[in-house]
Amino acid sequence: MTRPHLLMFLGITLLLWPGSGRAADPSGYGQPGGEFDIRIPRVPAAERAAAKAQKPSFSATSEILAEGKAIFLGRGTCFQCHGPEGRGDGGAAKVLPIQPRNFTNPQFKKLRTPGEMMWVLKNGSLGQSGKVPGTGMLPIVGQFLSEEDGWKVLLYELSLGGPQ
């Protein structure tokens, strides 16, 4: 197994391991049918301003979006959970108790800044705010993607579902 695949496998195993993690998670864990409430910020309050201030140093040109798409469908492994079109319906989503983000939902782009998304790419969505349970979204930037690659794939995700 390559490193990204191994990380994903470990993450899912940990999530599904009987009793593991769940006891410590706030209520709402594993609620059926979809994404956990997207109106709740994933970044803890104390870190939110700094997270929002993070911005890519380049804009979403067609070249950058093509690179982001290649990462999304390739070594980033994003498609495995988020689906080939970013609708949150990848093969691995079936075994996740909380569903991956649907990047084609226009509501999501209104609720989240790119900087908060980068924070999740660096830290994962592991219940840090105390308001959302831990999820299968593990840290990726700093693990097997550089920050530059992270911005490329985020700009691609933000381009899904039409113009903002």
Ligand code: HEC
């Ligand atoms: C193992 C499955 C899995 C993989 C692989 C994965 N994600 Fe996720 N992702 C999730 C889940 C589950 C959520 C929902 C987390 C939540 O509700 O807090 C999520 C949420 C997100 C969010 C939204 C966070 C927020 O603020 O609401 C972003 C952005 C994101 N993923 C980006 C990516 C990118 C980019 C990649 C590839 C580099 C990727 N993900 C790979 C499972 C995955």
